[in-house]
Amino acid sequence: MSLAPRLLEALATVQDPELRRPITELGMVESAVLADGTAHVKVLLTIAACPMRSTIEADVSAALAALPEVTEVKLELGVMSPAQRAELRESLKSRSIPFSDPSSLTRVIGIASGKGGVGKSSLTANLACAMAADGLRVGLIDADVHGFSIPGLLGIPNAQPTRVDEMILPPVAHGVKVISIGMFVPDNKPVIWRGPMLHRALEQFLTDVHFGDLDVLLLDLPPGTGDIAISVSQLLPGSELVVVTTPQAAAAQVAERAGSIAVQTGQKVVGVIENMSWLVLPDGSTMEVFGAGGGAELAKRLELVLGTEVPLLGQVPLDPMLRAGGDAGVPLVLSHPESPAAAQILAMSRALTRRPRGLAGLKLGVTPV
Numbered sequence: 001m002s003l004a005p006r007l008l009e010a011l012a013t014v015q016d017p018e019l020r021r022p023i024t025e026l027g028m029v030e031s032a033v034l035a036d037g038t039a040h041v042k043v044l045l046t047i048a049a050c051p052m053r054s055t056i057e058a059d060v061s062a063a064l065a066a067l068p069e070v071t072e073v074k075l076e077l078g079v080m081s082p083a084q085r086a087e088l089r090e091s092l093k094s095r096s097i098p099f100s101d102p103s104s105l106t107r108v109i110g111i112a113s114g115k116g117g118v119g120k121s122s123l124t125a126n127l128a129c130a131m132a133a134d135g136l137r138v139g140l141i142d143a144d145v146h147g148f149s150i151p152g153l154l155g156i157p158n159a160q161p162t163r164v165d166e167m168i169l170p171p172v173a174h175g176v177k178v179i180s181i182g183m184f185v186p187d188n189k190p191v192i193w194r195g196p197m198l199h200r201a202l203e204q205f206l207t208d209v210h211f212g213d214l215d216v217l218l219l220d221l222p223p224g225t226g227d228i229a230i231s232v233s234q235l236l237p238g239s240e241l242v243v244v245t246t247p248q249a250a251a252a253q254v255a256e257r258a259g260s261i262a263v264q265t266g267q268k269v270v271g272v273i274e275n276m277s278w279l280v281l282p283d284g285s286t287m288e289v290f291g292a293g294g295g296a297e298l299a300k301r302l303e304l305v306l307g308t309e310v311p312l313l314g315q316v317p318l319d320p321m322l323r324a325g326g327d328a329g330v331p332l333v334l335s336h337p338e339s340p341a342a343a344q345i346l347a348m349s350r351a352l353t354r355r356p357r358g359l360a361g362l363k364l365g366v367t368p369v
């Protein structure tokens with residue numbers, strides 16, 4: 001194996017599109033030789049059917065061609081041997097759940113609701129895209145096993161994760177790394193898994209899916225107070241919760257149950273989102289279709305039950321464009337960021353990600369004298 005330093009420097013600027021690391025670090029560059037202005041380079045793909053083959057090919061050629069001493073690029077693509085793949089897997093994979101390590105800097109936020117249909121998944125998809133558009137590295141786990149809808153909301157209804165042996169690489173949509181139970185269920189069949197299987201599935205997502213370094217990991221939780229909520233708190237003890245409700249008093253009461261599970265799990269409820277708060281009519285007036293006050297009431301009650309501050313993060317109006325954005329797979333915060341509903345979601349995304357983080361469990365790197 002021969003590796004010319006100047007060529008390696010150029011190749012180090014090329015990232016594997018799925019693993020998001022320089023190809024030089026991933027052991028993908030087998031040889032790189034410069035002879036009479038011609039760069040002869042062999043790059044190894046992780047698997048033969050690599051969906052990113054042409055992207056890698058184009059990026060490598062462009063990076064090499066940019067060197068002044070290179071007049072021609074001769075690129076050969078090969079495939080890693082099982083032993084090379086095993087080495088790569090070892091170098092990438094942590095034995096445990098990376099996000100549950102006390103020194104992890106990833107904020108993990110579960111989005112919960114009392115009942116279905118309050119817009120939890122739509123808001124989760126929009127929040128994830130808002131955070132990614134703000135330059136954060138965002139992962140999203142669709143853990144709503146009975147109603148997985150995140151891939152559709154993000155425009156990748158049929159996306160399949162790439163598998164490198166036992167390692168799973170999540171598809172990326174609008175800059176968000178997404179994994180959904182729906183991606184592992186053939187033909188959109190309903191999932192009838194019970195507690196232990198759900199726990200195992202979530203555990204597998206958290207250990208086997210290679211998200212890489214993330215600033216935020218969002219989880220779209222199933223509505224209610226089911227097994228997944230308990231599993232999340234066990235597998236991700238530092239995770240936080242946001243509770244979504246509509247303004248309706250009855251909905252807020254059901255949501256209170258979902259939020260107060262945090263008393264048992266020890267999770268922090270970082271806020272309430274009220275969705276479908278009002279509808280702006282053509283004459284400019286507003287109509288409170290589902291009543292008023294549910295979000296503020298829920299936040300107040302959760303504060304009492306949990307004994308911690310629970311702010312109402314925002315109120316998102318009904319907006320047909322939000323629904324249409326979900327159907328089209330382009331969330332409203334990306335297609336119409338100026339709309340009042342998107343503006344609310346963008347503000348909430350910033351409020352959630354710019355909070356100072358607690359120092360509990362973090363290594364501060366200082367030694368007492």
Ligand SMILES: Nc1ncnc2c1ncn2[C@@H]1O[C@H](COP(=O)(O)OP(=O)(O)OP(=O)(O)O)[C@@H](O)[C@H]1O
Nearest residue numbers: 116117118119120121122147276317318319322323
């Ligand atoms: N602010 C809004 N304005 C207009 N339509 C909305 C709004 N929020 C959600 N919707 C629509 O309401 C419906 C339910 O939303 P969504 O699927 O996100 O709810 P959910 O709480 O995740 O439900 P489930 O948990 O049952 O999957 C969808 O058709 C969605 O497009």
